[in-house]
Amino acid sequence: MKEQNKVFITGNEAVGKAAIDAGCQFYAGYPITPQNELTAYMSRQMRKAGRVFIQAESELAAVNMVFGAAAAGARAMTSSSSPGISLKQEGISYLAGAELPAVIVNAQRGGPGLGNIGPSQSDYFQATRGGGHGDYRTIVLAPTSVEEAYTFTCLAFDLADFYRTPVVILSDAIIGQMAEGIVFRPPSRKYSLPPKDWALGRAKGQQNIIRSLYLGERVLEKHNLKLQRKYRLIERKEVRFRQHLPREASLLIVAYGSMYRLAKDIAVELEGKKNKKSVGIFCPLSLWPFPYKALAQACARVKNVLVLEMSYGQMLEDVKLALGRQKPIYFFGRAGGEVPEVDEVCRFILKHKLI
């Protein structure tokens, strides 16, 4: 409360501010609601900072421009919302294949197809399972607040450079469009980032080639095995989550992003009704790598688990992978741009006697 100089800013703008502060040199995007505040912010601020902003002719063009900028060693970012992110998948697969660092922001909206402009979490599968073709993964960070939208985006640039891999910021129409008063906090963890000797135009003595095409016998397999070793390393090092586990909790709500915020309201509401802290909350902050072990540990003392999502059960599958048949797993979800209400989730919990 004593902190001064809070800045009132939307989540989308906070992502843009983070990109500027993290030294993003190249941004290409194509407008789509509900992430337009980000493109608009970048159009003004990138130019002011003497960096490159391009409003591309399409999402496809934007992601491929990012490929080019990343290949030349620049910190590069693109952003869109669900239908636009689908269009970018080919480029993301190429980025992963060519081991290029890039940050891709998805402020999710209702789907499938063009859907609507309401908030949604229905792109979980797409983000965490690769999305495009081939055996690859992208690191996926899911901010729960405007402040985290800032911090995670700064972090995303470091992670992308450190592992030479695309990193996805998975927000939604709520986190993107809402405004809060925040303090800009850089991420606490520092990565040692060597100069990009692999980039085009920076070769010392030999030739640098950036590609994802490997036609020689077993060459592609070797490349894939290298990628897989990298993914295993990320799974060991980059798991992030947050949990609140009151002693007397009998129910654990698992929710990420904006739904984590709703889960907090639900816990308070039920505490008032039952006169005790009967609800714990587990919030994955990295969706890939997913905090499987931590979630299994968090569930040790509770009786029931409730997965809360703005989808019809996508993260639910990871929760099942984490817990197996250890605990009864319930699910509450709404999608199509609609947001679950505290009252209806509380009724569901009480009706099924989860606490």
Added chain:
Amino acid sequence: MKLEFIIAGFGGQGILSLGKIIARAGIKENKFASFMPSYGAEMRGGTANCKVIISSQEIASPYINHPDVLIVFNQPSWDKFRPKLKRQSLVLLNSSLAGFSPSYRIKVIACPFTRVARELGMEKAANMIVLGRLWREIKFVKELTLKETIEEYFSSRRDIVSKNLEALARGKEL
């Protein structure tokens, strides 16, 4: 202290600006504030609403189930959000564009805000007239804070700062 506002009307009526000013005023007094807009793809003519929370404690969800204050600028908004009211809710209703039955059990302040604004020659400042009227009812921040927030919010256009402050003052007298 926690106050939850829903503000709703047509796009172009200053719905989102009003919400942002309330939230910024809260932050200026070191409170927590959240602002959650919801609008159609169009800038003007469509429906727009925003949810604003000011609290002395950290805010969980920016969504609101039952608002403490509902500000409605038109009939569709009144129809949409009326079922969300609780008995203690306060309603500010723009009677220029929305009607209501006086037998209602909830406290409704009905004022022809649009007409008053038009009479002052600044129809676009109807939102500041509402803000003035709201502040007379609930002093959620100091008056000075409110004025400073308005000055900062419109700082890129000095000419309209004084008009908006005038509208705020007019609202307090209604």
